[in-house]
């Protein structure tokens with residue numbers, strides 16, 4: 001357990017299970033009683049175990065249909081999933097939705113109607129966790145009114161030892177806790193939760209195998225495709241290597257087959273997902289095949305737009321730059337998180353690149369793709385960050401000229417090395433730094449958008465604008481939101497739009513009939 005730093009909640013009081021009464025133990029785990037609530041712990045997360053990176057090969061399992069006897073488990077029943085966090089989590093939710101529906105469940109937005117409610121959680125910052133605990137407070141009332149309701153917590157928070165302990169102690173009305181490595185076990189876990197009276201806890205610390213062929217419920221024009229799981233980078237502030245396990249890549253033939261299938265189904269845009277997509281293929285022991293190779297193969301598949309997230313600057317190689325410069329369906333947008341502009345801070349973050357290396361990479365990318373849109377993630381107030389080091393971040397932002405960036409105040413995460421570092425920067429100072437950074441980003445973002453004034457851009461029409469039925473909304477290749485007047489029947493089509501009114505967060509434009517002078521790169 002880390003020492004308590006400002007803003008880092010001390011969960012240590014939830015750790016002591018010496019008072020828990022062990023009812024019995026067998027090959028299926030331990031049955032304990034905590035504060036009068038019986039809990040079946042099949043497996044519990046452990047920070048120590050999650051830190052380990054085993055040498056054993058990852059197996060790929062292909063045969064993962066829903067067991068016959070569970071195909072009707074959900075008939076006449078409704079499920080609801082609330083998802084927090086990143087696109088990886090959103091995509092895990094799609095997999096769980098696929099499994100629910102393969103068991104006969106129907107989706108509902110109305111929690112009162114639901115027979116099963118899952119919270120698919122995020123652990124990246126403390127405020128993400130606070131939201132979930134707040135939500136559990138609301139759900140308690142629902143559970144009291146409807147005792148047959150199954151309430152589950154899954155996702156990244158479930159991989160945290162301290163969170164699971166806290167739920168067992170303080171939120172004993174929860175029926176089910178499972179982690180990111182065992183979502184494929186959802187049918188069996190649900191069955192256990194229905195038929196047993198205990199809270200079921202099954203969280204694997206070790207990542208286990210890659211499971212192919214799980215059902216997925218996708219909607220809309222865009223689809224996500226996992227290309228790899230886990231992260232081995234261990235940036236000192238980050239919880240992800242613990243919650244998502246070691247890096248393991250899906251086999252190229254499985255990724256390509258899934259993308260071809262999505263192309264056949266008519267998806268217009270695919271985003272490749274991984275915590276560190278640039279490390280794709282590094283774990284293969286039997287073939288040499290990199291992320292650049294994968295992108296080059298995907299380029300040949302007939303899907304209009306391919307995106308990817310998230311890149312790590314350290315592994316972003318020249319081959320990838322070369323492949324991306326071929327364009328086609330590979331869009332001119334790269335999300336390239338820098339985290340800090342100071343080489344000293346980057347070192348303390350264990351990012352394994354310097355400011356100079358990052359800027360050199362940006363230079364190479366801009367040279368190969370001059371109209372590229374770069375976006376970033378930036379943390380302010382990392383432990384010990386000086387005014388000067390923060391100024392380095394501002395000057396890097398000025399130099400790169402990001403179109404936009406996600407910015408965060410550093411949030412200590414129990415179990416990570418940075419949570420142990422001395423933090424002598426006050427929250428007040430951190431807030432001022434965040435505001436200054438955002439102000440600069442907005443100014444540059446607006447200037448970047450201004451450069452598009454008068455240009456014709458290719459837009460994928462998403463649908464009618466939320467606020468005005470006459471207006472359509474869509475996205476440029478570089479993922480910029482654009483509003484323009486048009487008929488709803490254009491939804492799902494590619495059209496050309498002239499940018500007439502660039503703003504900080506959004507573009508406004510007008511439809512053009514012919515793509516004269518269309519800049520295919522914007």
Ligand code: 5AD
Nearest residue numbers: 124237238337377378408409410411
């Ligand atoms: N505190 C603040 N921001 C964080 N991120 C990851 N961990 C933390 C943390 N402990 C940010 C990083 C990452 C993004 C997804 O979240 O910028 O790229």
Ligand code: SF4
Nearest residue numbers: 085086122123124156
């Ligand atoms: Fe995604 Fe990381 Fe949050 Fe997990 S902790 S949901 S991987 S952002």
